[in-house]
Amino acid sequence: MEELDRHARLALPIFRQLFDLMDEGFCVIKFLDSEFGPDSDYIHIAANAAYARHAGIPNVVGQKLREMVPDEADAWIARYGKVLESGEPIHFEQELVATGRWLRLSAFRLEPADSKLVAVLFQDITRERAAKQELEGENLHLSERMEEAVKERELFATLVQSSDVAVLVVDPDLNIVAANEAASKEFMQRFDRTVEAGHSLVELLSAAPDNLKQMSDRWRRSLAGEEFEVVESFKVGGTTRHIELRMRPLRNSKGDIVGAYKFGHDVTATIAEQTRREAAEDALRQSQKMEAIGQLTGGLAHDFNNLLTAISGSFELIETRLQQGRIEAVEKYLIAGKSATRRAAALTHRLLAFARRQTLTPSPTNLNDALADLCDLIRRTVGPEIEVELVATKGIWTTLVDQNQFENAILNLCINARDAMPGGGQLTIETGNRWVDDAQSAKLNIGSGQYVSVCVSDTGTGIPEEIRERVFDPFFTTKPMGEGTGLGLSMVYGFAKQSDGHVAIYSEAGSGTMVCIYLPRHLGKVTQAAPDRPSAEVHALTNSKVALIVDDEPTVRMLVADALQEVGIATLEAADGIEALSVASKTENIDILVTDVGLPRGMNGRQIADAIKQERHDIPVLFITGYAENAAFNHGHIRHGMEILTKPFSVDELQNRVRRLLSSSKA
Known part of the structure; x- marks a missing residue:
């Protein structure tokens, strides 16, 4: 123990x-x-x-x-x-x-x-228990996700099976893996065949070789990895159906292609509705076009009938007074007829500007310089009650523009501004350099890039919203009868568009108006026009000169020939291009070509000029035209030694142009 x-x-x-x-x-x-x-x-x-x-x-x-x-x-x-x-x-x-x-x-x-x-x-065991609880939570979450996935699969399967969209899945050998009821129904309607998993698509379509080739090609494109959409049309019981097919490759979790599938959506009703809508839109556009033509021709007929009345009445009274021997009374009718003719010419010029068919002679221009010279005329036009201010941006870019037409456009805008300020006010003309980005490009309906802008703003009555969209329409005016043609803003719009620019208007009733013209920047230098030589000096150079006149209107040929003969120029005449080339080939000395642009028998004035210049390189050319075809002038640009004179023109203007061209040619 x-x-x-x-x-x-x-x-x-x-x-x-x-x-x-x-x-x-x-x-x-x-x-x-x-x-x-x-x-x-x-x-x-x-x-x-x-x-x-x-x-x-x-x-x-x-x-x-x-x-x-x-x-x-x-x-x-x-x-x-x-x-x-x-x-x-x-x-x-x-x-x-x-x-x-x-x-x-x-x-x-x-x-x-x-x-x-x-x-x-x-x-x-705090950590152990926390880890266990986390694991139990993950297991519970995984279990819930698996249950949800099963439910989702069941839901998706139900949706696919009951969907109106035809779903078909094939393996790389074109054996059918799955097909929903819509796909089976489509096959039965088209090919009288039932579709089940395991069937060979090739065997099912063996009785329809054309369909087999087309469908096989599409499936093989998908099996090669291509994704595409195509609309397929076929007839069922006399009715054409349209199916939009979306073909896609089927990939496994590794990204390998293990098959292909298609979604087929019946778009028959959609296409029918689209066709109906397009037909309705075409009908609406045609209606609007006819309405615009009616408005245009109505306004044109009104103004031209007034002018023709003045012209024809003047001629009749001249004839009467000549028969009566009252020669002293003829002068006032001559003045009235010439005045009506000038107004008719101005009307056609405005119409051509609106239609973007006027003949432009663009040159590199500094708009600040052009406006500085124009402002005195504008101040005299609008009167002393209106203060005119020019805000010119320093370093303004150059733009390629017809300076005369530009000045006409600005003057039209200033006159409109004056009329909107009957009690006086402020008129501002402002220039600027503008970068137009993609967003502004879509809004302004012009290409993005660099532009020079000129804005004319007033403190007048403004434009009500309900008519703001119509102000550029031809003959649309809010002025009383006889006080406006309704062509001012339409001419400005046509000029801007023909110059590859745009015009925009900003206005509110009672708050004034601002109209901005956007013109593309030109990278060239500003050119100065050479001053005309005195007509006496030019006249001395025209002795023994010969002009070939080409116009399909005999009266015009006669008037042009007589006018040139008055200043000592001999003339040859032709009615079209073929006759003109024939005359040129038989005549050794032709010093200038005066030709219309629009001519019959398939050859226009520019083509005649080019053909004659093959043999006579330095011959000057004067185009006389009442309706300019832009294509004939290389989109508004003509070569050195060529000029354009727009009908109707005065005899003096014709003679001076011919003299100047002959003088330049000799120099």
């Missing part, structure tokens, strides 16, 4: 060392009361070093449970009480609320029972 006591005493330090080195927390607690009750408690009589590490409570020896965890003590005391009473160990997991840690515990009674000692072994 003594030997056993000696060994026990020797082992005791070893056990104590092991007790302190244990990785798990370990403690011994002693029940303090004689029996269990509401105030029962335990005191810690021993604890190893790992206790504080796992439980998070230091210096536990000597502390009572109710002191350590007052809010949790009852639950812990009840558990340990069962161990003392039954002698059966317990194993459980519990959160230590005081420290927020989860512990895995084992509690057992130390003998003898009357010592009322309980040993507790435990580990901190």
Whole structure:
């Protein structure tokens, strides 16, 4: 017995060392009361070093449970009480609320029972439990996702199966993998064949070789990786149906092509509706066109009838006075007829400007310089009640423009501004350099890039919104009868468009109006027009000169010939291009060509000029035209040694132009 006591005493330090080195927390607690009750408690009589590490409570020896965890003590005391009473160990997991840690515990009674000692072994499993809960959450989420995926697949399958869109899937060998009811119905209608998974598409269409080739080609394009759409049309029971096919390759998770599929959507009703809409739009456009033509011809007929009345009346009265021998009374009728003729010419010029058919002679121009010369005329035109201000941007870019037509356009805008300010006001003309980006390009309906702008603004009555869209229409005017032709703004619009620019209007009723003309920037230098030589000097150069006159109107040929003969120029005449070339080939000396542009028998004036210049390189050319074909002049540009005179023209103007061309040619 003594030997056993000696060994026990020797082992005791070893056990104590092991007790302190244990990785798990370990403690011994002693029940303090004689029996269990509401105030029962335990005191810690021993604890190893790992206790504080796992439980998070230091210096536990000597502390009572109710002191350590007052809010949790009852639950812990009840558990340990069962161990003392039954002698059966317990194993459980519990959160230590005081420290927020989860512990895995084992509690057992130390003998003898009357010592009322309980040993507790435990580990901190906070991280383990958190990981477990996270895993359980992920598993639950995965399970829910799988359930959702199954439901989605079932839903998608139901939707595809019941959809009106025909869905067909094939493998690389053109065997059908899947087909919904719409695809099966389409096959039955077109080919009297049923479609099921496993069927060969080639066999199904073997009785329709044309369809087989076309369809096979489409499927093989999809199997090669191509995505495309095509509209297929076919007849069913005498009715044409249109199917929009969308063909796509089918890929696996690795991106490899494992088949192809198509969506076939019946667009028969859509195409029919589109056709009806296009027909309605065409009818509307035709109606609008006829309305515009009616408005145009009505206004034109009104103005021309007035002018023709003045011209024809003047001629009749001249004839009457000549028969009466009253020559002194003829002059006023001549003046009236010439005035009406000039007004008729102005009217046709405005019409041509609106239709973008006027003949332009563009040259590189600095608009600041052009406006500086024009402003004095504008001030005299609008009157002293209106203050005119020119705001000229420094460093203004050059633009390629017909300066005369530009000045006419600005003058028209200023006259409109004057009429909008009957009580006087402010008229501002402002120039600027403008960059037009893509957004502005779409809004202004011009190409993006660099433009020179000229804006004319007033402080007048403004334009009501309901008529703002119509102000550029020909013969549209808000002025009383006889006070306006309605061609001013339409001429400005036509001039801007023919110059590859745009015109925009900004106005509100009662707040004034601003009209801006945008003209493309030209990178060339400004050119100065050479001054005309005195007509006496030119006249001396025209002796013994010969002019070839080409015009299909005999009266015009006669008038031009007589006018040139008046200044000593001999004339040859031709009615069309073929006759003109024939005359030129038989005549050695022709010094100038005077030709109309629009001519019969398939040859226009420009082509005649080019043909004659093959043999006579330096011959000057004067085009006389009442309706300029832009294509004949290379979109408005003519070569050196060529000029254009617009009908109707005065005899003096014709003679001076011919003299100047002959003088320039000789120089």
